Amino acid sequence: MTVTVPRTRPRAARRAATGPPGRRPRRGHGISYAFLLPAGALYAVFILYPLAESVFLSLTSWDGAQPEKEFVGLANFERMLGDELFWRSLGHNVVWVVLGTAATMAVAMLLAMLVWSRPRGFTAFRTLYFMPQVLPAVIVGIVWSWIYNPAFGILNRALEAVGLESWARGWLGDPDLALYAVLAAAVWAQIGLAFVIFTAALQNVDTDLIDAARVDGANAWQRFRNVVVPQLANAITLVTVLLLTHGFQAFDHVWIMTKGGPDDSTQLIATYTYQKAFMENEVGYGATLSLVLTVISLIVSVAVVRVRERERISL
Amino acid sequence: MNTPSRRDFLRLGGAAAATATLASCGWGRSDTGTATTGGSGGTTLKVWDQFTTSPQNETVKKIYDAYRNATIVRNAQNGDQMTTVGKTALASGTGPDVIYYQVGLGNAGVLAEAGLIRPLDDVAAKYGWLDRLTPFAVREASLDGKLYGLPNESENTVLFYNKTLIDKAGLTVPETFDDLLTFAAAATKKGYTPIAYGQADVYPCWWAFSMMANNVNGAQAMGELIFDNKGSWNTPEMVEAIKLFFVDLVKAGGFIKDLNSLGGPDAQSLFLAGKALMNLNGTWAVGTIEKDMPGQEIGIMAMPSIGGGARVYPAGSGSAYHISAKSPHAEEAAAFLDFLYQPAQLRPWVEEAKIFPPVPFDASGWNLSPLLKLAMEAAQTGGGDAKTNIGYAVNHGLASPGFLKAMTSGFQAVVAGDKTPEKQAEELQKAWEAGLTS
Secondary structure, eight states: OOOOOOOOOOHHHHHHHHOSSSSHHHHHHHHHHHHHHHHHHHHIIIIIHHHHHHHHHHTEEOOSSOSSOEEOTTHHHHHHHTOHHHHHHHHHHHHHHHHHHHHHHHHHHHHHHHTTTOOTTHHHHHHHHHHHHHSOHHHHHHHHHHHHOTTTOHHHHHHHHTTOGGGOOOTTTOTTTHHHHHHHHHHHHHHHHHHHHHHHHHTTSOHHHHHHHHHTTOOHHHHIIIIIHHHTHHHHHHHHHHHHHHHHHOOHHHHHHTTTOSTTTTOOHHHHHHIIIIISOOHHHHHHHHHHHHHHHHHHHHHHHHHHHHHHHHO | OOOOOHHHHHHHHHHHHHHHHHHHTTTTOOSSSEEEEEOOOSOEEEEEEOOOSTTHHHHHHHHHHTOOSSEEEEEEOOHHHHHHHHHHHHHHSSSOSEEEEEOSTTTHHHHHHTTOBOOOHHHHHHHTHHHHSOHHHHHHTEETTEEOOEEOOOEEEEEEEEHHHHHHTTOOOOOBHHHHHHHHHHHHHTTOEEEEOOOSSSSHHHHHHHHHHHHHHOHHHHHHHHHHOOSOSSSHHHHHHHHIIIIIIHHTTOSOTTGGGOOHHHHHHHHHTTSEEEEEEEGGGHHHHHHHOTTOOEEEEOOOBSTTOOOOEEEEOOEEEEEBTTOTTHHHHHHHHHHHTSHHHHHHHHHTTOOOOSSOOOOTTSOOOHHHHHHHHHHHTTTSOHHHHEEEOTTSTTOOHHHHHHHHHHHHHHHHTSSOHHHHHHHHHHHHHHHHHO
């Protein structure tokens, strides 16, 4: 026979933790709320208000200049559903997010594993791998545009030098390749952050468990997959959420390198939104697109966190 | 943990004061931004323009400095920035009194429709601008029959050619489009890029299509289509114009193989570096070419004749000065604009900024290079009869942003082989009509 023991602490302990009953806890909370006010005000002004304004704009037809905004209800959303370029851009975003996240995580994890044992020159390697992360996106875009340049670019010259002339091409000018070429630049730029997070997380991995697995006959892949990865769950979740949300918000590299071209083959939701709102004076429709982007980012982030949390609980 | 002492606060205060002092001395000032120039007049005019590059930036500052009837607070931004922030700034009521903004339905037209810029017909009558401005410039800056802007640049799309290099290669400058196709094949065999042209950026294909459409259809027909919507983009002539340049000339090896991935500035670099024999560009590039190609004999020509037709230089005024409808100093702003066109200011515009204001002027005695003289001739007469040889830019007039986008992405698709010229002509007409009804 068993009994369930309630998980309560003795009254004395609770009292010691919270203090005697009276006005003191309430006053403590009041001060806490007061400290939250500045951050809350900033959040309201710079996040909530623009979000509300975007929702309002998405229900209007406005060119960004007219004093009056014409209310059109859900017409912009209806138009979006039939907008072929929106769906094409969304498709590009999915490719960007899936491939970009997978490639970044794989390369960053590989690099982190390589320097895990702190080999000679560890600090230099760490700095080298992280450096692209601190470069402004505009620099990354310009540098990679030079690398891909069909007239002067180092990539085509290098391919020619090793006898692979047939591989040389206009990387950013071929509609079938341009998206992947820009994505490669973006992956290169974001590997640094994932690498640093994984490197830090690896320092907390229990090496006794790895030794135990080795004794049990686990090979290198099995040790990595079943011992190391579970201990990196939090880091993996963090990196995944960051990459996914950044992936859906991707704009700068594409804008600098191709402006969504050629023939819209690198158009993402964010670049399409910018084009509509600011270049084609369709601010109302641009707001609609930006809202969809916000909703997708939110859903993906929440979903990833929940899935990972569920996995952690089941472990 | 250390508690900050009173001395620490004094040190912090001193550092802050030093930072503020250095900042006020100009440390951290950005390249583009606000500068106060002009005379000591009681009125302060806020003038936003797009002359951010050298030598135009310095020349414009000098011209504004010479104005004595108002204090000019100048803010120079590039075209993209101006398009993004101009609307908001004007709508706020605290923005510029004078704004240098792109002409056309999709640009200044949006401001005019929203009542953010004022019509200038009364000012033009007062100062006699219509007697001085060339007709094409008035047409460019007018919307619904009202003049809204004061254009400041006569720009032409041209083909620059390196005569020195062409002679060295044993080739001759092509006069007809058939010659050009032959020239392209021969130049490629000799290891040169025939024409430095790339369309990774949004605008070079507008220039190329302007040249082809004007040559095929004639200047008058293009003017009527672009400004009065008389005609169509979906005609056999337009299809031919598209096919000749974006299909036939590409196949003949007229350009670098991957022209969809080559930006405008990179294409120009090929010409400047002596790797290309020609450069599809505009008269605005004269200064750079003169500076970077010393000792080379450079010529300017229109697109070679197609089927024996006239060779036309597409012209445009780019941007124009507009006056904010909310400016409390509209009269002073108009006087300032009139000042910009006085004979004393024309010389630095042409000589130093290498910009041709769209007004008649006598340049005899001015210090003009041979290339600048050629560009001026193209701007004033088109090398022949101005009515026949000076045409219109397809991205001006009634062209909407949607039409511009249809050109850019469509011509990229034609070059990539993903779209036929017939389909492109059809889609251009659709985008044109959509722009007119939106």
